[in-house]
Amino acid sequence: MKLYWQIAKNTWDQAVAYRASFVIYRLRNILWVLTLYFLWIVVLPENTTLFGYNRAQIITYVLGTSLLSSVVLATRSQDIASDINEGNLSNFLLRPMGFFRYHFARDLGDKAMNISFAVVEIAVLFFFLRPPLFLQTNLFILFLTLLAIAVGVVLFFFFGVLLGLIGFWSNETWGPRFIFYQLLTFFAGNLFPLDILPKQVFRFIELLPFPYLLYFPMKVYLGQLAPLAVYKGISIAVVWVFLMYGITRFVWLKGLRVYTAQGR
């Protein structure tokens, strides 16, 4: 445990070492949030509802998904592909630690860094914009939200690793990752709450793993889901976690067989 704590801490230190890049990355995030924030403020005047959301709920959704992105989507798994392609994976294979646990610890370090920045950003935005926010006070709903976020974190971890493992077969891993993030922005609900889509489309998306990364935890937080829908959602997400774990492990073992330590 102490080993993985140190790995997470090292990842934090790495992010601090490249402060400028990290700050700019976060600044980009703020500009994106601002676009969505003002867009929704204009389309949703005070005391009106649209798609079943009032202003406070939609603004909470926009700012909440921004904060949640820093928790769920922050990852260092993009380094896996370059480690494989440059042969650095060989060093790792000789060390007495688990591949998945090592990268999960790195993800946690990166998430901690992102969360600390996101909290400051949201506080600054709150200070300047004074947005109407929905504050959830029901402790049980807050517990379910945390549970949904935790499942989302694990689920996204396997996606990140799986994309990195493409490195076993190709040098060009940025292309699939680029497409994945475009799909994620939409299907995870980073752009808008997914339930504003036509019903049939939304029902289909609900079966995919992506909504359980951002959209679902935010809906739980907003208290807009019936208890049965919350349990159903968490169950689907857990099934996806096991499925993704199986696929990732299978691909990892397959990849090790074709690994040639090229570049060392």
Place this chain on the structure above:
Amino acid sequence: MKKYISLWLTMTSRITQIAFASRFGVVFFTLGKVIRFLFFLIFLVLIVSKTKSLAGYTLWQVILFFVTFNIIDIVTQFFLREVYRFRSYIVSGSFDYMLTKPLSPLFRSLFGGSDILDLITLVPLLGFLFYVLNQIGGITIAGVVLYVLLLINAFVIALAFHIFVLGLGVIITEVDNAIWIYREMTALGRVPIAVYREPISWILTFILPVAAMITFPVQAVLGILSWTGVLLAFVFSGIFLLASLRFWRYALRQYSSASS
């Protein structure tokens, strides 16, 4: 001039060959850009079709803002892609090599790596632009001419910004982050500037060039841009370009060739 056009064609041809050597990447990159465009378009259609208008603009007019932003973004990236590689030239000392060539180092640093990948999506986008203009209706030839002129003007502003970034790269080897700030800043123009609350909309109009780059061309083609606005856009780009060139010359004088 002829020499530079010929050189640009040769350099672009080489970069294109390199890009297409990795076909897998080409397919994913292009597809990813199309997906990104479509998803944001769906988002706009969803909300504006429900509210009927956004900051006083109809759905097709809002889409025109988004399409115009994308055209400027694509054209800028196509011509000025080399700026993204500039830092490595400075850090590795390769910039010295550029300085010794009988070719403007600024030209080489700006236009030396035009990437055809950036242009693939432009053709269907232009087709979509014509469709959008047709849907809006009441577009005049004069409006279209002014739109094109203001798009060229937007490119000049983008060019000036990239020259500033190159200058910054020479002095403090910082390029990537500055470019990203520029891109995210202009991305605020995906939607009409009127969406943003004061003082942000004022800043985007009078301090940052987002309005002059994206809002003004759209307003011109819609016939709602005042002549003061047109004048302001051209004066802004002229001053910005001159200032960027002066900064570039200043940066070159500071260059110490420390990496070579």
